[in-house]
Amino acid sequence: MFDENGEKYLDCINNVAHVGHCHPHVTKAATKQMELLNTNSRFLHDNLVQYAQRLTATLPEKLSVCYFVNSGSEANDLALRLARQYRGHQDVITLDHAYHGHVTSLIDISPYKFNQLEKDSKKEFVHVAPSPDIYRGKYREDHPDPASAYAEEVKKIIEQAQKNGRKIAAFIAESMQSCGGQVIPPVGYFQKVAQYVHAAGGVFITDEVQVGFGRVGKHFWAFQLQGEDFVPDIVTMGKPIGNGHPMSCVVTTKEIAEAFGASGLEYFNTFGGNPVSCAIGLAVLEIIEKEDLQGNATRVGNYLLELLTEQKQKHPLVGDIRGVGLFVGVDLVKDRQKRTPATAEALHLIYKLIFNCADGPHRNVLKFKPPMCFTMEDAKHVVDKIDVLLTGIYVNEGNSQMQSVNESIGHINGAACRQENGFYSDKHSVPSKRIQT
Amino acid sequence: MFDENGEKYLDCINNVAHVGHCHPHVTKAATKQMELLNTNSRFLHDNLVQYAQRLTATLPEKLSVCYFVNSGSEANDLALRLARQYRGHQDVITLDHAYHGHVTSLIDISPYKFNQLEKDSKKEFVHVAPSPDIYRGKYREDHPDPASAYAEEVKKIIEQAQKNGRKIAAFIAESMQSCGGQVIPPVGYFQKVAQYVHAAGGVFITDEVQVGFGRVGKHFWAFQLQGEDFVPDIVTMGKPIGNGHPMSCVVTTKEIAEAFGASGLEYFNTFGGNPVSCAIGLAVLEIIEKEDLQGNATRVGNYLLELLTEQKQKHPLVGDIRGVGLFVGVDLVKDRQKRTPATAEALHLIYKLIFNCADGPHRNVLKFKPPMCFTMEDAKHVVDKIDVLLTGIYVNEGNSQMQSVNESIGHINGAACRQENGFYSDKHSVPSKRIQT
Numbered sequence: 050m051f052d053e054n055g056e057k058y059l060d061c062i063n064n065v066a067h068v069g070h071c072h073p074h075v076t077k078a079a080t081k082q083m084e085l086l087n088t089n090s091r092f093l094h095d096n097l098v099q100y101a102q103r104l105t106a107t108l109p110e111k112l113s114v115c116y117f118v119n120s121g122s123e124a125n126d127l128a129l130r131l132a133r134q135y136r137g138h139q140d141v142i143t144l145d146h147a148y149h150g151h152v153t154s155l156i157d158i159s160p161y162k163f164n165q166l167e168k169d170s171k172k173e174f175v176h177v178a179p180s181p182d183i184y185r186g187k188y189r190e191d192h193p194d195p196a197s198a199y200a201e202e203v204k205k206i207i208e209q210a211q212k213n214g215r216k217i218a219a220f221i222a223e224s225m226q227s228c229g230g231q232v233i234p235p236v237g238y239f240q241k242v243a244q245y246v247h248a249a250g251g252v253f254i255t256d257e258v259q260v261g262f263g264r265v266g267k268h269f270w271a272f273q274l275q276g277e278d279f280v281p282d283i284v285t286m287g288k289p290i291g292n293g294h295p296m297s298c299v300v301t302t303k304e305i306a307e308a309f310g311a312s313g314l315e316y317f318n319t320f321g322g323n324p325v326s327c328a329i330g331l332a333v334l335e336i337i338e339k340e341d342l343q344g345n346a347t348r349v350g351n352y353l354l355e356l357l358t359e360q361k362q363k364h365p366l367v368g369d370i371r372g373v374g375l376f377v378g379v380d381l382v383k384d385r386q387k388r389t390p391a392t393a394e395a396l397h398l399i400y401k402l403i404f405n406c407a408d409g410p411h412r413n414v415l416k417f418k419p420p421m422c423f424t425m426e427d428a429k430h431v432v433d434k435i436d437v438l439l440t441g442i443y444v445n446e447g448n449s450q451m452q453s454v455n456e457s458i459g460h461i462n463g464a465a466c467r468q469e470n471g472f473y474s475d476k477h478s479v480p481s482k483r484i485q486t
Numbered sequence: 487m488f489d490e491n492g493e494k495y496l497d498c499i500n501n502v503a504h505v506g507h508c509h510p511h512v513t514k515a516a517t518k519q520m521e522l523l524n525t526n527s528r529f530l531h532d533n534l535v536q537y538a539q540r541l542t543a544t545l546p547e548k549l550s551v552c553y554f555v556n557s558g559s560e561a562n563d564l565a566l567r568l569a570r571q572y573r574g575h576q577d578v579i580t581l582d583h584a585y586h587g588h589v590t591s592l593i594d595i596s597p598y599k600f601n602q603l604e605k606d607s608k609k610e611f612v613h614v615a616p617s618p619d620i621y622r623g624k625y626r627e628d629h630p631d632p633a634s635a636y637a638e639e640v641k642k643i644i645e646q647a648q649k650n651g652r653k654i655a656a657f658i659a660e661s662m663q664s665c666g667g668q669v670i671p672p673v674g675y676f677q678k679v680a681q682y683v684h685a686a687g688g689v690f691i692t693d694e695v696q697v698g699f700g701r702v703g704k705h706f707w708a709f710q711l712q713g714e715d716f717v718p719d720i721v722t723m724g725k726p727i728g729n730g731h732p733m734s735c736v737v738t739t740k741e742i743a744e745a746f747g748a749s750g751l752e753y754f755n756t757f758g759g760n761p762v763s764c765a766i767g768l769a770v771l772e773i774i775e776k777e778d779l780q781g782n783a784t785r786v787g788n789y790l791l792e793l794l795t796e797q798k799q800k801h802p803l804v805g806d807i808r809g810v811g812l813f814v815g816v817d818l819v820k821d822r823q824k825r826t827p828a829t830a831e832a833l834h835l836i837y838k839l840i841f842n843c844a845d846g847p848h849r850n851v852l853k854f855k856p857p858m859c860f861t862m863e864d865a866k867h868v869v870d871k872i873d874v875l876l877t878g879i880y881v882n883e884g885n886s887q888m889q890s891v892n893e894s895i896g897h898i899n900g901a902a903c904r905q906e907n908g909f910y911s912d913k914h915s916v917p918s919k920r921i922q923t
Contacts, residue, residue: 050523065526065756076520083513086487087730089502119556119732120757126589151755152563153591165751288756293524295556295732295757314602318588319502319725320557320732 061431062406064259064418067289068336075292078332079325087325091317096327103334105300107269109280114306116299117322121258121287122150124297125221127316128254128283129154131301132219135308136250142176142206142220146229146410149221149256158221161228174215176206180226181234184369184380185388199234200241207249217251219283224271227259230409231378231416233371239275252305258287258297263337263421266347266374274373289421292333296326342421346374349423353377356432364439366391377417379435380409398438402431498856498868499843501696504726505773506859512729515769516762524762528754533764540771542737544706546717551743553736554759558695558724559587561734562658564753565720566591568738569656569689572745579613579643579657579683583666583847586658586693595658598665611652613643617663618671621806621817622825636671637678644686654688656720661708664696667846668815668853670808676712689742695724695734700774700858703784703811711810726858729770733763779858783811786860790814793869801876803828812860816852816872835875839868 050058050070060066068075082096101115118124133139141158143149148161156162160177163170171177179187181199188195207217220242226232243253260271261284268274272281282305287297309316320326337343354372357379361367368382368391381391381398390411398415399407406416415435419427487495487507497503505512519533538552555561570576578595580586585598593599597614600607608614616624618636625632644654657679663669680690697708698721705711709718719742724734746753757763774780791809794816798804805819805828818828818835827848835852836844843853852872856864 063525066524070525071521071523073521076517079520080513080517083516084508084510086508087503088500088507089725089730120560120755122755123557123559123589130590130593151753152560152589153567154589156567156751162751166749288526293526293757293760293762295760295763312603314593314599316588318557318559320730323730323732325730326732 059427059431061417061419063420065288065293066420067262067292068333069420069422072292072336074336075329075332078328082325082328087323089319094324096324097322100327100330103331108300111280111302112284112300114301114303118297118318119295119320120297122152122155124285124287124299125149126152126154127299128285131283131305131309132252134312135252135305138216138218138250140174140210140215140217142178142203144222145177145180148228176210178203178206180229180232181238182232183235196235196237197241199238203242204245207245217249219252219254220246221254223256225260225376228408230414231371236275239279252282254283255281256285258285260376261286262289263343264346264374264376266343266350291329294329346421349425349428350374352425353428356428360436366394366439375419375421375423379415381413394442401438496864496868498854500857501855502725502730503857504699504729505770506857509729509773511773512766512769515765519762519765524760526756531761533761534759537764537767540768545737548717548739549721549737551738551740555734555755556732556757557734559589559592561722561724561736562586562693563589563591564736565691565722568720568742568746571749572689572742573687575653575655575687577611577647577652577654579615581659582614582617585665613647615640615643617666617669618675619669620672633672633674634678636675640679641682644682654686656689656691657683658691660693662697662813665845667851668808673712676716689719691720692718693722695722697813698723699726700780701783701811701813703780703787728766731766783858786862786865787811789862790865793865797873803831803876812856812858814854818850831879838875
């Protein structure tokens, strides 16, 4: 990417520009359809059918009914409506630190958001399960079976809720937690949770808004990392689906869709599934396949993990490297034993790298989720820059103001970076426009 | 419009294709920006600022802060969040038959939707005021002051709610009710309601999703029909804003926006306000101005009303003609005195016209809300067809099956029409894909 002054930027976090910024095939598909017909989705159009067929072909067979909507938030809200209609239950189990969207119903189930509000902002129909984080969570990598242990926590929540006369409509989780700090659930966790949730009459919703569409490389969907024996009841999709075009989708089973239809309440979405959105969606799927972006995600992702692991050996600040494909987190710590989050240092790095991103409950995890055309050279380039920055931090260890690092940073920095010389402390808020996605 | 067999259609209801289907200026603006940059809205872009400036210039001065989102539903949900955060109140007053969107929080405040569910589906924080319909409502055109009378109903609701210890966050209404049956509130109603709602610590939200962007002709926004002394606290926009592109907007005052920001909860919307959406929004505003579509709406709208009034003189089935600009309703009745809704006849007409639309609580109101480039000839053409159909109904009066009308319908009918010869009774459900928007 280039700014108005011709300054170059390497995009390491934009999971929206999935197949690459301004991909000509996407632009062409959009233009062609805009010239022919765009209308609201009261009217059937071949693109809608073709896209639904193409999209469901990437999913296990029972996930066969698509609802096209306009954003990840609309998708997750609809997923809740589907779940609640299915058996008439209301309660939702969500993971700690989860973020599922900005509309009222999703703020309610997003601890990442509602925990920022006043005390007691958790609604009584919401139950928060621990994040299955084996680096910082309750059960760690040294636990013999963290998947079962974390699933057992969900079981306990269900039992407690039922004791209080409450009924579980759904368990919802990102297939890998993104805002929660790039957390990859241990294999087997989803299967066990699904078993408990189904027994309680609820459904399992996987939120693939940030992590879907081949990002993990060897699979098209991140929930498939759990194994073939796991199939969610509802999958929600978003960000990368249209390479920046506002669109999203909910896919579910025939059974759940029929229960929703049986309510008598017609579902209508003005823009959802319009001919232009579907043409764009189709183009994105074609590019992922044609350019072997899943293969690229595996190759470049593995190389990136390798490079970062070298950094871990070199810099004590790097506590954990975790990731699959082009979804990678670097957990920075002040102390490897205690795993004390190095929040200030992470903020310093992301400010210097401007296009990187720190997240997780302690805002100490550098996030990588670049466009899927990210190259080996790009990976090398950004890790080299991180190396320089980390080295700079040790040189200046103990100083609250670091003056020396700035001049050593080249290519990735934009003008905004060079204007600032300070080491950003925890209290210094970095402009939010730059640090998240 | 043309279908795949070259059959011509005249679009009388598509308020999404506002400046005309496939307008080249919109397509060009979209393509140009897609080729240059599209990214999520974490990053500032000139288009965002320019569009916000251009859009707020159409509004009263105090409406100066824009939130760009992706759909009318996202806009109305955010409007509720803004209203609730402002004073910490929760309750919402909505109009009977209102529809404000498909997400959970909006089904709750849409009697058009929740009345279709089981009994007692109205939440306790929702209060339903009578629709200010002077043709079918409680206070009619013969009432000396229907505006005050309907506003008084809202006042009573507020008083009752307060007695029950409840606090009003907002009154929400479309500036003209669309799904509610093309209802135009009497002038002065909004001013009085606003006075009562403000006194209760609530805000006034006007939903312009279906009716905004110059459709009423002499004003850019339908709420302006109430007079210059009325300014809402929050305005929501949608459908026509991007001529089919998924985008929408909430505009509010600095005071309300600051209260929302003070919650500490950052509002983030991935696609909202992206450079492509803003380029498209700008193009739509330019076309409305350059092609004098407001002038056209006034001229053609007046002519359409004139032609329909002639139909009223000719056909007893036509009970009421109401409208402003290119937002027109034809209320069909079996009996002019009793105003008995002629639902079956309305369905027959809309099925024959396929691109027309029946709505209102009795589904007996033909709706006109065509693209703003609708011409005098288009108006004449569709009214001529309606004349033929209405004449056919009288010829066949008393028959439940009408065979004769079909052959007389030419140009507007598509293949789907000619396959069907039946008179559609009330119980016959017309495929929903065809009749609403």
